[in-house]
Amino acid sequence: MSLFAPLNIVCRECETLITMDAVGSVNADRRPDFREDILHDSFQDVSCGNCGHALRLQPNFNYLDAGRGQWIAGLPANQVSQYIEVEDGVSLLFDQCYGSKAPKAARDVGDGLDVRLTFGWPAIREKILAREHGLDDVVLEMLKLDLLRRMPEAPLAEGMELRMTSVTEDRLSFAWMETASEAIEQEMSADRVLYDDIAANRDEWSKISARLTDGPFVDIQKIYLGEPRAA
Template sequence: MSIFHTAKATCGTCGHVNDVERVASVNADLRPDLREAILDRTFQREVCAKCGTALRLQPHLTYLDFARGLWVMVEPAETIERWKQAEADARRTWDRSFGMRASPHGRSMGLSMRSRLAFGWTALREKILCDELGLDDVTLELLKLTVIRDMAEAPLADQTELRLVSGDAKTLRLDWIELSSERSISGVQVPRADHDAITAAAADWADARATFDGALLVDWRRMMFEGVSA
């Protein structure tokens, strides 16, 4: 089941209050079109009925793709500083649906799924893409650390984030995305072999990888933000 609620979205340009359908839950097994819309970045985009300005609702939803073994709790991008609280909340929701507090049926479904927490549409898209390309999401975060280390001037302001945006058998493309507009500011092409090399050099990366043990938020920035609670 995919669940939508009616919500109000105020236009930033003209102030018109628009009635919009806001998604609370996406089931990609039943609605592959919604998964596609997330990938092509059209999901939950609206236009102000009065002046035509583009509106994008911030996510607050659960995404389930049982066939691909992925469950993601998605929160607005700018709330990442409160990730500790959000991760605790996501874990409770996961536990009730597919974890240790779930029904036997739910628990057995949960065994073949990864539980994740993502902040923002671009982050959710990245999780889906990562899966699609057969990449390991922890390894991808470690790869980002090497990309940032090698950049002369990484735009590390808290207004941008580094995200996987596309890839193929040879190359991965990572872009710095501006949070407010989801616009790409700059990007780098990384050989896919760099991802595989991190997997191969297991001992060198063991400590960094351990940061993500049992984590729902597989995002390198968990090392950056202390995680203010409440």
Template sequence: MSLFHPVNLVCPQCEAPVTMMAVGSVNADRRPDLRDDILEDRFQDVTCEACGESFRLQPQFNYLDTGRGQWIAAMPASRLRDHLEIEDEAAALFDTSYGANAPAAARDVGSGLAVRLTFGWPAVREKLLVKQLGLEDVIVEMMKLHILRSVESVPMAEGIELRLVNTDEDSDGYVFAWLETASEKYIEYMTVPAELYKAIEGNPEGWNAIRKRLDTGHFVDMQKLYMGEGRPAE
């Protein structure tokens, strides 16, 4: 089931106290509306009754969608630099819930789940969109790396990330955006031909070294390539 609990917040605009129900876990099989809210960038929004300011509680919950084979530990973007430690914690939680240390019935469910760790709302939304489009997230991350080395200038800096945000039906391509992690404000868009995904998918040997670095553990995101040595590639 999807679990919520009350939390006390402070409005960032007027500093008035705000109470809302924060999610601890999302079961998208039973509550598909919550999945829709994440994809529409409206999940965990709250409005201050004192001044009318709207803001969003950062993600900190587990997401389950057995129908689509997804289990995600969604964490606040502020914890990104601790990704190795948090990845270990997420792996242990999954093992207890659906993995090696879970009851047999739960292990049966877990065998069909891809485990992922995300930081911030744009990242968790992207994982849901990638699955919806029938894509492989590792290849999407490699597309981003290709974009970074192919365009003349990019607005990349700490606190800014590149995410797949939509499809372009007119050009049969994928829409990527640079955005601010904290505010979720879109800075710049670009459309990438669908042929790029197919080209990377069809060249496994050429991309094997990068895939190994991206596909170590449950945090599958190109951002980890810029934060220290990380885990050894298998």
């Protein structure tokens, strides 16, 4: 089931009260339209009834797609700096819903799910897009590191993130975007062969891979966000 709760927000432009349905959980098996909306950047959009100002709630929900084996805790962008604590909370929540602390029937569903944590819209959209195209998100993050090494002028900074935005047969497109506004600062694309090379040589990446997968936040941002979790 997909769950919503009414939420009151105040229009930034004209201070009119807007009531919208804030999503708490998305079941993409039953509501594939919600998945499509996330991919099209139109999920949890609302416009002010008075002045027409468009706004978008930050994600704060659990996303389940049992058919594609995805479970994602999609959280607001501004929580990324506390990612280790958030990872622990998300792992516990998953355990209670589909893992070791859940009833047998739920565990059977959970066995087929990859558990992920994302912050902000571009990140959750990217996870869904990668799965749609059969791309391993761990390899994808390693590819980003590889690309960063090749581009010394990369606009790497807090609040900026590199996200895959589209996929064709032979190219992966990326954008540097501002997390909060989703504004695109710079675009680039990579030959899919680069991805395939990393996928075929994962042994060489074992250290990075271990760091990326030490919790459900599988994202190169964790490498730039200070000390790793204690071993």
